[in-house]
Amino acid sequence: METVHSATPLLAMLASLIGAFLILFTGERNRNLREFWTLAAAVIKFGLVASMLPYILHGKIVEYTMVEIYKGLFLQFRVDTFGMIFALLASFLWIVVSLYSIGYMRDLNEHAQTRYFFCFALAIFGAVGVALAGNLLTLYMFYEILTVATFALVAHKETPEAIKAGRKYLAYLLTGAAFVLFSMAVTYYLTGTLDFKPGGFVAGHGSREILSLVFVTFMIGFGSKAAIMPIHEWLPSAMIAPTPVSALLHAVAVVKAGVFCCLRVILYVFGPNVLSDLGLWIPLAFVVSFTVIVANIIALTQDHLKRRLAFSTINNLSIIILGAALVSHDGIRGAMLHIPFHGFMKITLFMCAGAIYVKTHKEFISEMEGIGKQMPITMAAFTIGALGLTGIPPVCGFISKWYLCLGALEAKEIIFLLVFLASALLDAAYFLPIIYGAFFKKPKFVKDHFDEASFFVVFPIVITAIGSIFFGLFPDAFMHFFKLAVASAKNIMGMGV
Secondary structure, eight states, X not given: OOXXXXXXXXXXXXXXXXXXXXXHHHTTTOHHHHHHHHHHHHHHHHXXXXXXXXXXXXXXXXXXXXXXXXTTEEEEEEEOHHHHHHHHHHHHHHHHHHHHHHHHHHHTTOSOHHHHHHHHHHHHHHHHHHHHBSBHHHHHXXXXXXXXXXXXXXXXXXXXXXXXXXXXXXXXXXXXXXXXXHHHHHHHHHHSOOBOOTTOSOTTSSOHXXXXXXXXXXXXXXXXXXXXXXXXXXXXXXXXXXXHHHHIIIIISHHHHHHHHHHHIIIIIIHHHHHHHHTTHHHXXXXXXXXXXXXHHHHHTOOBHHHHHHHHHHHHHHHHHHHHHTTOHHHHHHXXXXXXXXXXXXXXXXXXXXXXXXXXXXXXXXXXXXGGGTSHHHHHHHHHHHHHHTTOTTSTHHHHHXXXXXXXXXXXXXXXXXXXXXXXXXXXXXXXXXXXXXXXXXXXXXXXXXXXXXXXXXXXXXXXXXXXXXXXXXXXXXXXXXXXXXXXXXXXXXXXX
């Protein structure tokens, strides 16, 4: 595979870092300029990431090495097909959620907006750094930047409940990071490298017991950010944050970084052969299957809209990991496709929840009956996202869930096929009543008329809802997610491109 040496990955990273400090220096003096820096940095970052896509589609790797830390240990960006999927998703949705944030924060006249936009830019700096990292060392550095930057966002409201949620967030994720650091140290000791390789690089190094221990500690560490049960509780608690932060956590950056890192370990550190030989995929598959079912059952009981969406996210993250754990070609392809497709659908749902809150200050599903008649655009978009997550075409969730099911059949694991099907059925059980209530029930209380939120709030919702259908109809258009997922799966399974 040809390697192209280019500073473009570094420039893409600098776009959000420079933007963050321009936001900080502008401060409250000129909020229009401050928000211009937010949008400009987002657009430039996406443009730089997208400029590397033609190289990746032609089977090349884009690489930039900053410095050698120790023998064989580099701070290095190395953009491959899998990293490009996450980088495109995060950088594009940053544009959308930044525009949404401007409308949301202004409409609610939120405090500390400069800090908010500064930390927002740092968070996407960390997320895309994770996506473009060429090895575990670089990934870990940006993984921690992401954790610290989003702490201030989770605790943004500065209420006792928000501070408590922020502390819980740090406690879970920094503890998880300690497990990752231990795993990295042992991996380097055994192999002499931390560089990602399709199909893994630990084969032939260390005993079965040591490799099994390292795999478990990796999954505990990164699984904390991917909200695998029982190390998930920080995520529902973090719903105290402003809705754009919830969207950032669930669709763009934090949990997507967690699941991305889990797949990096499963497929690029250990690989299908080691996972099969050691039987490591079996306990992982059962743990995430448990998470899928239990998270969905808990979601059924939640009246708070954002908490129901949070448990839905926990479910979807685990079906991504389950697809990768099956180590079948279609399972891997479905897992990789569900990362961006879930991102578009889930960010739509969270932004809809935020739009409802901006106009009505309603947070509970039981209070939202009849709301579709007064906010038809918002609830139509919510319907698209919800139907997509249940796997109904033509929304993009159908395609990724289809390949996840094919992956279970390819692996001849009917029990995990039933998990995927049960997940979709339970998704329908807790999303369809919301849609029915919004459009077909009358409000319990007659109140003043209200309409859609402001343009800056509604327009991003329309974009991601349309995107969810667009990628359902044309999964290989624009950002070429389908082709990237296919190439990644073939490389990992040793089938060439």
